[in-house]
Amino acid sequence: MADSASATRAGTPRLARPGPTTLVAAAFVLVQLLLISPRLGLGWDEIVYVSQVDDRAPAAFFSAPRARGVTLLVAPVTSWSDSVATLRVYLAVLAGLGLYLALRAWRGLFPERVLATAGALFASLWVTLFYGPQAMPNHWVAIGALSCTGCLLRVRADRHDRAALWGVAASAALMALMRPADAVWATLPLLVLVLAVRHLRLLAALLGGLVAGAAEWVIEARISHGGLTERLDEASRIQGGLGWNVAVGDQLRGLAGRTLCRPCTGDLPNPVITLWWLALPLLAGLGLWIAVRAGRTERTLVPLACSCTAAFPYLFMIGYTAPRFLLPAYALLSIPVADALWHPVRRPRGTLRPLVTALVAVAVAGHLAGQFLVARHVAERSLGERRDWARTAGELHRLGVRPPCLITGHLAIPLAHYTGCASANTHGHNANTTDADVLRTARAMPVAALSRSGGPSPGYARSWASYRFDGFDVRVAPALREGGNG
Numbered sequence: 001m002a003d004s005a006s007a008t009r010a011g012t013p014r015l016a017r018p019g020p021t022t023l024v025a026a027a028f029v030l031v032q033l034l035l036i037s038p039r040l041g042l043g044w045d046e047i048v049y050v051s052q053v054d055d056r057a058p059a060a061f062f063s064a065p066r067a068r069g070v071t072l073l074v075a076p077v078t079s080w081s082d083s084v085a086t087l088r089v090y091l092a093v094l095a096g097l098g099l100y101l102a103l104r105a106w107r108g109l110f111p112e113r114v115l116a117t118a119g120a121l122f123a124s125l126w127v128t129l130f131y132g133p134q135a136m137p138n139h140w141v142a143i144g145a146l147s148c149t150g151c152l153l154r155v156r157a158d159r160h161d162r163a164a165l166w167g168v169a170a171s172a173a174l175m176a177l178m179r180p181a182d183a184v185w186a187t188l189p190l191l192v193l194v195l196a197v198r199h200l201r202l203l204a205a206l207l208g209g210l211v212a213g214a215a216e217w218v219i220e221a222r223i224s225h226g227g228l229t230e231r232l233d234e235a236s237r238i239q240g241g242l243g244w245n246v247a248v249g250d251q252l253r254g255l256a257g258r259t260l261c262r263p264c265t266g267d268l269p270n271p272v273i274t275l276w277w278l279a280l281p282l283l284a285g286l287g288l289w290i291a292v293r294a295g296r297t298e299r300t301l302v303p304l305a306c307s308c309t310a311a312f313p314y315l316f317m318i319g320y321t322a323p324r325f326l327l328p329a330y331a332l333l334s335i336p337v338a339d340a341l342w343h344p345v346r347r348p349r350g351t352l353r354p355l356v357t358a359l360v361a362v363a364v365a366g367h368l369a370g371q372f373l374v375a376r377h378v379a380e381r382s383l384g385e386r387r388d389w390a391r392t393a394g395e396l397h398r399l400g401v402r403p404p405c406l407i408t409g410h411l412a413i414p415l416a417h418y419t420g421c422a423s424a425n426t427h428g429h430n431a432n433t434t435d436a437d438v439l440r441t442a443r444a445m446p447v448a449a450l451s452r453s454g455g456p457s458p459g460y461a462r463s464w465a466s467y468r469f470d471g472f473d474v475r476v477a478p479a480l481r482e483g484g485n486g
Contacts, residue, residue, distance in 0.1 A: 020116030021103045028123040029096035032133045035372065036092075036379045038085035041386035046135040047417040050087075054078045058422035060413045061432040064225055064234035067137065067217045069177035074135050088133045095132035098143040099123060102331070105150030105167055109157070109299045110335060111342075118338035122331050124368050126257065126375035127323040130382075137178035138324040142331035144175035145186040145310060148206075149303050149332060152190055155202055156298070165201060169209035176213025181235075183210055185313055186328050189305035238429045240319045247314065250321035252277065257378040262320035273374065276367050280333055287336030290343050300336045307332035386418075392470045393418035396448055399467060399476055405446040408438055409458060410472065415450065426458065435460040442477035449475040 018026070042050060048060045049070040077090045099122070103115045110118075122128055122142075131139050151167030158164075175183035187206060194202040221231035236242045240262075249268070254261045255277055256269035268274065284304055291300035311329035314321065341364070345357040389411075396419050401407070405421040413430065416423035424433040424441075439460055441447055449461035451473045457466075461475035468474070 020112055021100060021119055024116050024119040024123060025096045025100035025103070028099055028119070028132070029092050031123075032092040032095065032129055033089065035129055035375045036088070036133050037383060038088040038133075040088065040379065040383050041084055041390065042414075042417065043134065043382065043386070044411075044414045047414055049135050050074055050078050051417065054082070056082055057417055057420060060417065060423055061425070061430050063238055063430060064221075064231050065181075065238055067177065067179055067214075068220075069140065069174075069179070069213075070135050070137050072177070073140070087135065091135065092133035095139055095143075098140065102143045102147040102150070105147045105154065105164070105171075106335065109150065109153055110339060114335070114338045114342055117341060118334035121338055122334040124371050125330060126371045126378060127327060128330070129371070129375045130259075130378050131324050131327065136324065138182075138327045140178045141175050141182045141186065142327040144171045144178070144183070145306060145328040146303075146331040146334075147171040148175065148187065148209075149190065149306055152194070152202060152206070153299050153302060156193075156197075156199075159199075159201075165205050168202065169205040169212075172206050172209025173213035176210045177216070178213075180210075180214040180217050181313075182310065182328060183213065186306055186310040186332075188309045189302060193302065242313070242317050244316065245319045246316055247318060247321050248316075251315065251323065251326065254321050254323040255374075257374045257381070259324070259378065259382070260320070260322045264321055273370060276370075280337065283337045283340045284333055286343070287340035290339060291336070300339065303332040303335050386414075388470060389414050389418045392472065393420075395469050396474070399448070399474070401446045401448045401476065405448070406438070406441050407448050407450065408433075408461075409450040410452050410455070411450060421446075421448075426460075447477040451475075 048062060048066065051057055051060045052062065052068070052071045053075045073094070074087060074091070077087050081087070099119055103119045106115050106118075123132075128139065128142075148168055148171030151164040151171060154161050154164035155168065172183065172187060175186060187210065190206060191203075194206060218228055221228045225231035225234060247264075250261050250264035252268050252274050253264050253266060255274050258264075284307075288297075288300050288304060291297050307329040310332065311326055314325040341360055345352055345360055347353060392415055396407070396415070401419060401421065403420040405419065406424060407416040407419060407421045408424050408426065412423040412425055424438065425431050426433055426435055426438065435458070438447060438449075438458075449458050449464065451457050453468060453471045453473055455473065457473060457475055461477070464475035464477055466473065466475055
């Protein structure tokens with residue numbers, strides 16, 4: 001009887017235990033949802049992307065630098081549900097799955113412990129936690145860059161790895177679909193490498209993926225912007241004109257939780273907040289030294305080179321900054337940095353050095369605590385900001401500005417979304433109409449022009465009824481008052 005029970009137990013298949021990278025990806029999903037409330041309303045950029053496929057509200061102006069990748073990403077949810085919480089959960093799960101697949105692309109190139117540590121380091125950055133569950137492109141460029149680089153190095157190691165070859169194409173297409181210019185910068189070293197070694201299949205996969213991903217953006221440039229050159233020029237103008245501009249200090253200021261720094265002024269944050277950022281190049285250099293000594297230079301040098309080119313335009317070519325711009329660089333740096341952290345804590349025979357391990361663990365724990373605190377601060381501030389937008393929308397409704405309606409001026413895009421109106425601007429980066437068009441619209445529907453409290457009102461609205469609340473000067477078109485819509 002005992003033998004039979006033993007045989008039964010022996011014949012019972014065991015469920016495979018999840019590996020370290022699986023656990024890291026699952027923890028990433030959980031921590032996103034704990035720190036970044038699913039109740040967090042849509043932000044400005046998210047509204048632009050989501051509104052393109054949300055029939056319940058007019059689409060916001062889609063400026064030249066933007067690409068449609070995020071819009072396609074959210075379409076499976078926004079096409080049938082207006083629940084922001086559902087969208088947040090969906091994006092958080094996708095972000096975790098993307099991280100898991102990107103780390104899998106590196107299997108066989110680095111030990112599992114290094115990959116899991118790399119994933120944990122990248123996933124625990126406040127900027128990763130904050131933007132993972134958001135309808136924004138930067139996290140997905142980072143995932144594509146990490147996956148593309150790993151797959152390409154696997155093909156370099158094994159020319160017959162067809163799955164990795166397809167991974168190169170798919171990852172390159174993902175990056176280009178999200179942000180074509182970022183995809184080019186992140187893959188420059190990969191293009192140089194495959195040209196140098198004359199690996200035609202890799203070159204075809206990489207270029208094919210980039211072209212496939214960017215095709216829609218290029219076609220739209222021809223249809224809506226007069227051509228590719230014109231769209232690139234317009235995108236450069238909107239971003240303040242691309243050229244030599246050292247923005248390293250701006251990035252340091254953003255590390256304290258400033259999601260957009262334009263202009264980026266003020267004191268640098270506490271060194272405790274920026275120490276990890278300053279340590280990155282040192283740890284990356286240590287990782288490269290370890291790789292050279294171990295005779296595996298390429299698999300460390302390539303992601304380092306890609307991280308440098310991915311970061312270059314945002315450190316030296318634009319006059320403003322947002323921490324999310326460097327997410328692809330952080331993802332690529334995570335592998336050599338994790339390798340560098342493991343090297344001093346392990347003896348050659350594989351056992352741990354207790355004192356060094358404790359010191360590294362304390363340093364990493366302090367870093368994680370700081371990142372979580374900043375993530376919570378940014379999330380709470382954003383939640384308050386979006387509640388303010390909702391309250392302002394309620395005030396506009398009270399004045400009779402209800403759909404169908406139009407909002408122009410300061411914060412027109414987010415406030416129009418929260419009010420249920422269309423948005424338009426006659427000047428600035430999102431200019432898409434004229435004064436005459438606004439006045440013509442005001443004869444057909446409610447129109448409100450918003451400006452900062454105490455700031456100048458648009459010329460076309462100076463004769464309109466004036467109100468002041470929530471830090472706004474609000475002008476409401478006379479047609480609304482005369483028509484009795486309010």
